Structure formats: structure tokens, C-alpha cells
Amino acid sequence: MTATTTPPVAKAGLFGKDELKVVKDPLWDNNPIAFQVLGICSALAVTTRLDKALVMGIGITFVTAIANVLISCLRNFIPNKIRIIVQLVVVSSVVIVFDQILRAYMFDLSKQLSVFVGLIITNCIVMGRLEAYAMGNPPWRSFLDGIGNGLGYMWILAVVGAVREVLGSGKLLNMQLVPQALYDAGYVNNGLMVLAPGAFLLLGIIVWVQRAISGYVEK
Amino acid sequence: MSINTNSNGYVMAFAIGVCVVMSSLLALTATALKPAQDAAAEADRQKNVMIAAGVVAAEDVLSVAEVQKRFGERVQEVVVDTRSGQVVDGKSAADVAALNKAAVKEAPADKAASTRYRVVAKTKSADGKIESIILPISGKGLWSTIYGYLALDGDLTHVRGVTFYKHGETPGLGGECENPTWCAQWKGKSILDAQQKLVGIGVKKGKVDPAIPAEKAHKVDGLSGATITSNGITKFVLADLQVFDSYLTALRKGS
Numbered sequence: 001m002t003a004t005t006t007p008p009v010a011k012a013g014l015f016g017k018d019e020l021k022v023v024k025d026p027l028w029d030n031n032p033i034a035f036q037v038l039g040i041c042s043a044l045a046v047t048t049r050l051d052k053a054l055v056m057g058i059g060i061t062f063v064t065a066i067a068n069v070l071i072s073c074l075r076n077f078i079p080n081k082i083r084i085i086v087q088l089v090v091v092s093s094v095v096i097v098f099d100q101i102l103r104a105y106m107f108d109l110s111k112q113l114s115v116f117v118g119l120i121i122t123n124c125i126v127m128g129r130l131e132a133y134a135m136g137n138p139p140w141r142s143f144l145d146g147i148g149n150g151l152g153y154m155w156i157l158a159v160v161g162a163v164r165e166v167l168g169s170g171k172l173l174n175m176q177l178v179p180q181a182l183y184d185a186g187y188v189n190n191g192l193m194v195l196a197p198g199a200f201l202l203l204g205i206i207v208w209v210q211r212a213i214s215g216y217v218e219k
Numbered sequence: 220m221s222i223n224t225n226s227n228g229y230v231m232a233f234a235i236g237v238c239v240v241m242s243s244l245l246a247l248t249a250t251a252l253k254p255a256q257d258a259a260a261e262a263d264r265q266k267n268v269m270i271a272a273g274v275v276a277a278e279d280v281l282s283v284a285e286v287q288k289r290f291g292e293r294v295q296e297v298v299v300d301t302r303s304g305q306v307v308d309g310k311s312a313a314d315v316a317a318l319n320k321a322a323v324k325e326a327p328a329d330k331a332a333s334t335r336y337r338v339v340a341k342t343k344s345a346d347g348k349i350e351s352i353i354l355p356i357s358g359k360g361l362w363s364t365i366y367g368y369l370a371l372d373g374d375l376t377h378v379r380g381v382t383f384y385k386h387g388e389t390p391g392l393g394g395e396c397e398n399p400t401w402c403a404q405w406k407g408k409s410i411l412d413a414q415q416k417l418v419g420i421g422v423k424k425g426k427v428d429p430a431i432p433a434e435k436a437h438k439v440d441g442l443s444g445a446t447i448t449s450n451g452i453t454k455f456v457l458a459d460l461q462v463f464d465s466y467l468t469a470l471r472k473g474s
Contacts, residue, residue, distance in 0.1 A: 074237075077224065077233065078224070078233070079224045079225055079229060079230045079233055080224070080225060081225060081230055082230055082233070082234060085234070086233075086234070086237055089237055089238065089241055090237070090241065093241040093242075093244060093245055096245055096248075097244070097245065097248050100248050100249055100252050100256070101248075101252065103252070103256050103259065104252040104255035104256045104259055105255065105259070107256075107259035107260065107262070107263050108263070108280070111263070114390050114394070115390055174278065174280060
């Protein structure tokens with residue numbers, strides 16, 4: 001059954017041109033947030049600080065990559081009737097594993113991310129990649145596709161998180177960035193940035209800049 | 220290979236197979252990570268004792284080992300018999316469950332027996348005086364039981380700090396009870412009124428009016444959108460303070 005897809009992969013090696021494209025595409029041209037506008041809800045909720053944004057990005061990357069591989073391995077055996085349910089079972093299991101790991105080793109962050117780790121299950125990026133890519137491609141490429149999309153999501157989150165943390169609380173990764181002298185001179189943190197509207201504005205600007213550079217045209 | 224992947228038998232078998240494999244994977248992860256998670260949760264509890272006492276700040280990033288070290292250096296835990304108000308000598312936090320079990324056996328009709336013995340933490344300043352007494356507080360919010368610590372200053376009247384570290388309230392509404400900015404308002408409030416009567420700390424609906432002395436001394440701002448959580452906190456803080464009242468009174472007399 002897999003005979004039609006495996007030979008080109010074997011010839012091209014692990015990091016052939018096609019494989020690189022699979023990873024690079026979602027980073028810029030086909031970015032899940034800027035281009036496909038998926039996963040916005042979590043992008044607004046977890047980006048008040050850079051460390052939260054990064055952990056969330058790692059979470060999505062981990063979940064998309066692992067779930068992609070599992071579904072891709074099973075793709076020829078999954079009955080079409082129940083494929084969405086099977087995808088959900090796989091995604092939720094991987095998310096719970098990630099949540100358990102966070103609870104064991106990064107308790108503070110896991111408390112702050114609270115429900116949003118669990119909500120990775122409903123992140124459109126994860127289900128979108130499973131349905132659109134892993135159901136029709138071999139495991140290695142699906143893995144790369146998951147990594148690529150996860151990283152594409154993560155870098156935008158990281159940019160939003162960094163800007164919000166610096167402008168909103170004067171810190172970066174919990175280290176004071178804005179000097180006390182500036183506060184004494186009358187500088188105040190921007191309250192808008194710690195609230196959801198700040199993230200909306202930033203995301204809008206990022207999508208605009210990204211689309212202006214990549215030359216996206218609405219069809 | 221010619222399995223009909225759409226036959227009912229196959230679909231059933233596949234669904235069961237996937238569920239069994241995935242649930243065993245989850246069970247395995249949960250069991251393997253349990254010790255690390257318990258250690259992290261205990262370190263979080265210890266950190267919250269220290270946050271309430273003002274030994275560390277809520278935003279400090281500490282590793283599990285660092286928390287245990289500072290906790291060991293600064294905090295002493297004693298077991299208190301809340302009925303007599305006396306410290307039970309020679310018992311540690313690990314013995315509390317057994318002590319309470321024995322108390323229930325002794326007085327099965329008494330509802331308070333199951334929590335008769337409680338762990339109270341103390342910190343001392345460099346000259347050996349009691350710097351703070353940290354009382355465990357817990358009770359019902361809207362969805363869940365909220366757990367926290369209320370630290371009193373050495374005078375046993377004014378609040379030194381408060382934390383709520385474990386709860387299942389709505390994030391952004393009742394969940395804001397763990398917000399350090401909100402908790403910071405508790406500092407300096409008095410649990411006793413001018414006649415030395417225990418009144419506890421109330422969470423007001425709306426903002427505290429500093430022009431009213433009684434409000435300024437005993438109330439904090441409400442959590443918007445979380446009236447039931449706020450009322451729950453007011454209720455269980457007072458209830459727990461009443462439980463510890465005999466102990467605190469004894470301490471006040473002693474010092």
C-alpha cells in the first residue's frame with residue numbers, strides 16, 4: 001500500500017529538498033497563524049510572557065509532530081468512518097502526556113498555563129495537519145511537517161510574547177529589562193499589552209507585515 | 220492485503236485497539252511521573268508557605284531543591300491540637316493523618332474531629348522572636364475546594380501575607396484569587412476588631428472604601444465576576460481562624 005510513496009523518500013535521503021520544503025513552508029509562506037489564521041485563541045491567551053509562549057509553542061510542536069507520526073503510521077489502517085475520532089484519541093493522549101510531563105518538571109508554568117495545555121487538543125493546527133497531511137503522507141515527512149508547523153506557530157507566539165512582556169511588564173524572561181531610572185522618570189508599563197486586545201493588535205500587525213513581505217494576495 | 224477497513228467488525232476492533240493502546244500509554248506515563256509530580260506539588264506547597272510568610276516573592280523562580288533548602292532553613296512546622304490550642308510535642312506533619320484518625324475514633328459524632336490536628340508553620344527572625352505564624356486555610360469556592368495559607372505577623376493580629384495555591388476556579392475570574400497583586404492587598408489587614416474580637420478578613424463586593432475605618436481594616440477588594448468565590452473565601456478564612464483561635468489566644472497570652 002505504501003509502495004507509491006516510499007521510494008522517493010529513500011532516494012532523497014532524510015533531508016532532501018522536499019523534506020526541507022516541508023519544514024520551511026509552514027515557517028513563512030504557509031505559516032499556520034499568519035497565513036492559515038489557525039490557533040489564534042491560544043495565541044492570544046498564553047502570550048503575556050515569553051516563557052509561557054515558548055512552552056506553549058514547544059507543546060504544540062511536540063503534539064503535532066508525535067500525533068502526525070502516529071496517525072501517519074496508522075493511515076492505511078484507520079477506517080474512514082471513524083478517522084476523526086481516532087485522530088482525537090491520539091491527539092488527546094499525546095496532549096495529556098505533555099501535560100503530565102509539565103506537571104512533573106515545570107510545575108509553576110503548568111499552573112500558569114492551566115487549561116490552555118489541555119486546550120491544545122482543540123487547537124485547529126493539530127487537527128488540521130493530521131487531516132490534511134498525515135493522513136496522506138509517510139511518517140518521516142509527517143514528523144517534519146509537524147515540527148515545521150509547530151515552529152511556525154511558536155516563532156509568532158514568541159514574538160508576540162516578547163513584545164507583550166517588554167512593553168507590558170518591563171521584563172523579558174522574568175528579568176528586569178526596563179531600568180528603574182526610567183520608571184523614576186515617569187515611564188509606566190503599558191497596561192494594554194497584558195490584556196487580550198494588546199495581543200490582537202500585535203497579531204494583526206505581524207500578519208500584515210508577514211503578508212506584505214511574502215506577497216500574499218487574497219484570491 | 221485485503222482487509223475491508225469499513226466492515227463493522229474491523230471498525231469495532233480498531234477502535235478498541237486504539238483505546239487500549241493509548242490508555243495503557245497514559246497509565247504508564249502517569250505512574251512513571253507520579254513521584255516527580257508529587258515532589259513538585261510538595262515544593263509548590265512549601266513555596267507558598269514561604270510566599271505567605273514573605274520569605275520569597277511569588278515571582279521568584281526557584282528549583283525544587285532550592286525551595287526545600289530555604290524551607291528547611293527558615294520554616295518550622297508544628298502540629299497543633301485545635302481543641303486545646305496546644306502544640307503537640309514530638310509529632311511532625313507526617314503524623315497528622317494518624318492523629319486525626321484517632322480523634323475521629325474517639326469522638327465519631329464530632330464533625331470537626333477529622334481536622335482536629337493541623338500543621339501550623341512558623342518563621343523566626345534572627346533574634347529568635349516569632350516573625351510569622353502561617354495557618355493553612357481551605358474551603359469551598361464556586362467549583363472546587365480552594366487551598367491556601369494565611370500568614371500573621373508576630374503580633375498575631377495583622378496579616379503578613381496570603382496565598383491560594385490549589386483550586387479549580389474559572390481562570391480569569393475566580394482563578395484570579397491566586398493573583399499576587401490581589402493577594403498583596405491582604406497585607407496589614409487586621410483579623411481582630413478594636414475590641415479584640417475575631418472578625419476575620421472579608422472579601423468585599425466591589426472596591427474597599429478607605430474612608431470607612433472598619434472596611435479599611437478588615438476588607439479587601441472583591442474579585443470581579445467571582446462573587447461566589449469571594450464569598451467562599453470570606454467564609455472559610457473566618458471559619459479556619461475560629462478553629463485556630465484557641466491556639467492563637469494561647470500564643471498571645473504566652474508572649
